[in-house]
Amino acid sequence: MTKSMNFFQNIIKPFKRSSNRGLEDDIEKIAALEQKVFPFQVLVSATKDFHPTHKLGEGGFGPVFKGRLHDGREIAVKKLAQGSRQGKNEFVNEAKLLAKVQHRNVVNLWGYCTHGDDKLLVYEYVANESLDKALFKSNRKAEIDWKQRFEIITGIARGLLYLHEDAPNCIIHRDIKSGNILLDEKWVPKIADFGMARLYQEDVTHVNTRVAGTNGYMAPEYVMHGVLSVKADVFSFGVVILEIISGQKSSSFSMRHPDLTLLEWAYKLYKKGRSMEIVDTEIAASADPEQVKHCVHIGLLCVQGDPHERPTMRRVSLLLSRKPGNLEEPDGPGVAGSRYRRRTHHHRPFGVVSSVGTHSTTGSSTDSFGSNLNSNTGTGRATPASSRTPTRAHATRSAGAGASSSSDPNGKRPMSY
Numbered sequence: 240m241t242k243s244m245n246f247f248q249n250i251i252k253p254f255k256r257s258s259n260r261g262l263e264d265d266i267e268k269i270a271a272l273e274q275k276v277f278p279f280q281v282l283v284s285a286t287k288d289f290h291p292t293h294k295l296g297e298g299g300f301g302p303v304f305k306g307r308l309h310d311g312r313e314i315a316v317k318k319l320a321q322g323s324r325q326g327k328n329e330f331v332n333e334a335k336l337l338a339k340v341q342h343r344n345v346v347n348l349w350g351y352c353t354h355g356d357d358k359l360l361v362y363e364y365v366a367n368e369s370l371d372k373a374l375f376k377s378n379r380k381a382e383i384d385w386k387q388r389f390e391i392i393t394g395i396a397r398g399l400l401y402l403h404e405d406a407p408n409c410i411i412h413r414d415i416k417s418g419n420i421l422l423d424e425k426w427v428p429k430i431a432d433f434g435m436a437r438l439y440q441e442d443v444t445h446v447n448t449r450v451a452g453t454n455g456y457m458a459p460e461y462v463m464h465g466v467l468s469v470k471a472d473v474f475s476f477g478v479v480i481l482e483i484i485s486g487q488k489s490s491s492f493s494m495r496h497p498d499l500t501l502l503e504w505a506y507k508l509y510k511k512g513r514s515m516e517i518v519d520t521e522i523a524a525s526a527d528p529e530q531v532k533h534c535v536h537i538g539l540l541c542v543q544g545d546p547h548e549r550p551t552m553r554r555v556s557l558l559l560s561r562k563p564g565n566l567e568e569p570d571g572p573g574v575a576g577s578r579y580r581r582r583t584h585h586h587r588p589f590g591v592v593s594s595v596g597t598h599s600t601t602g603s604s605t606d607s608f609g610s611n612l613n614s615n616t617g618t619g620r621a622t623p624a625s626s627r628t629p630t631r632a633h634a635t636r637s638a639g640a641g642a643s644s645s646s647d648p649n650g651k652r653p654m655s656y
């Protein structure tokens with residue numbers, strides 16, 4: 240069977256059993272399915288009317304429910320909270336575009352649904368929860384040994400490389416953290432929550448009490464100056480690498496080591512040639528010393544303060560696939576920024592201009608997804624200092640020194656100014 244026929248078969252699966260109402264109905268349904276539209280009733284039935292026992296959790300964008308389609312496939316339905324200023328058509332357009340973003344290491348968006356004011360997203364269900372739970376819960380740490388952790392690091396790198404360079408358009412995730420990496424039943428990592436700010440354009444005048452998120456992942460240039468490029472994701476990925484190796488959570492690290500951040504601690508040990516001491520004691524026995532040192536080194540290259548010094552995800556993937564060899568010395572790590580709980584009618588401080596970046600290192604790749612996918616691909620719960628002007632912009636695949644001004648109307652804000 241051809242690939243396109245396969246695809247076609249797959250998308251009609253959920254509705255096979257209800258397809259006996261005549262040819263015209265069927266054709267209409269098939270057309271809708273090609274657009275990846277899920278009828279609301281299908282989601283109601285899949286989630287038992289969004290029953291509390293089906294609730295997987297609630298993030299910054301609203302609750303997520305587990306569901307099962309008639310054909311047995313499991314789904315996760317994210318019901319976006321009210322408070323987006325995005326219109327229905329815009330949401331539908333964005334969802335359609337994001338549904339084309341498909342990769343083994345990215346949580347696939349199977350479709351979407353609008354019903355009255357409700358906007359819903361339908362994802363593949365990923366069975367083994369998020370990476371942070373496996374890494375930081377003491378009773379689960381040993382579940383993933385070094386070999387699996389290494390596979391997880393390389394899988395995330397591949398997913399991020401795909402988002403940055405191989406997806407239909409460049410996507411800067413903006414919220415890479417271990418809580419946004421889901422693990423499937425074989426521990427294959429899948430990056431979740433990409434493109435969320437495009438799907439949930441937060442109404443800045445709306446009363447908003449949602450928690451902005453986690454500390455310790457954001458690149459300093461993004462927090463301080465609103466400079467957004469793929470290198471901001473590389474920084475966050477570097478933090479995640481060090482968390483995976485150490486089993487220590489970046490945001491709460493200083494509770495144990497008051498004078499150091501996770502990044503500084505790792506850098507210090509690396510400089511002394513003691514990278515192995517970073518390894519999570521729960522998995523030390525399974526750790527391959529050469530591989531660990533290589534990963535620590537790559538992690539530290541990713542979290543360098545200067546975005547231009549950080550490798551691209553293509554280079555990171557290449558390095559991870561190679562045997563440890565001679566690598567340049569990393570500079571000291573940047574200070575990972577913190578996000579904060581946003582308050583109603585938050586003050587808009589000084590107007591540093593945001594850069595979503597329009598320059599690429601190759602000088603050519605200013606990509607857009609629809610009109611502006613890259614300008615808002617984070618969670619939309621906190622906006623960098625500079626992201627204030629409500630104009631549209633494109634992001635780049637590289638850190639752009641001197642990148643032109645642009646905006647990020649619904650993205651992230653720094654914790655302090």
Ligand SMILES: Nc1ncnc2c1ncn2[C@@H]1O[C@H](COP(=O)(O)OP(=O)(O)OP(=O)(O)O)[C@@H](O)[C@H]1O
Pocket residue numbers: 295296297298299300301302303315317346362363364365366368369418419421431432451452453
């Ligand atoms: N596709 C999925 N498959 C399985 N579980 C999922 C899926 N998507 C989300 N979840 C689970 O649903 C819960 C809520 O997820 P969501 O991404 O909305 O928020 P979060 O990760 O808890 O917080 P944040 O919004 O700060 O990232 C989490 O427990 C998450 O693991």
